[in-house]
Amino acid sequence: MSDARLDFSALEQVNxxxxxxxxxxxxxxxxxxxxxxxxxxxxxxxxxxxxVLFVETCGLALASSDLVREQTGLNAHGVRMVLLISTREQALQLLQQA
Known part of the structure; x- marks a missing residue:
């Protein structure tokens, strides 16, 4: 998925x-x-x-944490962080696993 681009700013932050x-x-x-x-x-x-974990398919990808921060305001710099994305709902949620 190196050439794929996802506009994180177009996704709604949800819980x-x-x-x-x-x-x-x-x-x-x-x-x-x-x-x-x-x-x-x-x-x-x-x-x-x-x-990044796509919830509809359980597909995985890696994204730039700086890009996520720039486009969403979410501080994704940390350990054991995973970004959940629903392309169907156009939504995202940042998790930190304990």
């Missing part, structure tokens, strides 16, 4: 993506999807990247 994701997949599978996103960050990412 319901994670609960809806857990409800749809179940707690174990939702947690596993987040762990896989964090594994992607560990294998292919760098300090300036942020794992």
């Amino acid at each position: 319901h993506l994670w609960p809806a994701f857990v409800e749809r997949l179940g707690s174990d599978k939702a947690q596993q999807a987040v762990r896989q996103a964090l594994d992607l960050q560990g294998m292919r990412g760098h300090p300036g990247s942020l794992p």
Whole structure:
């Protein structure tokens, strides 16, 4: 997904993506999807990247945390952060796994 561009500023910041994701997949599978996103960050990412989890497909990507901050105002610089995105709802939610 190196050439794909997503305009984060066009997405609405919400707090319901994670609960809806857990409800749809179940707690174990939702947690596993987040762990896989964090594994992607560990294998292919760098300090300036942020794992992205697409909730409809469980697809994964890496995004620039600086770009997310510029376009949304969200401070995505931190450890164990995952950005949930719903392309269907045009919404995003930033998670930090404990």
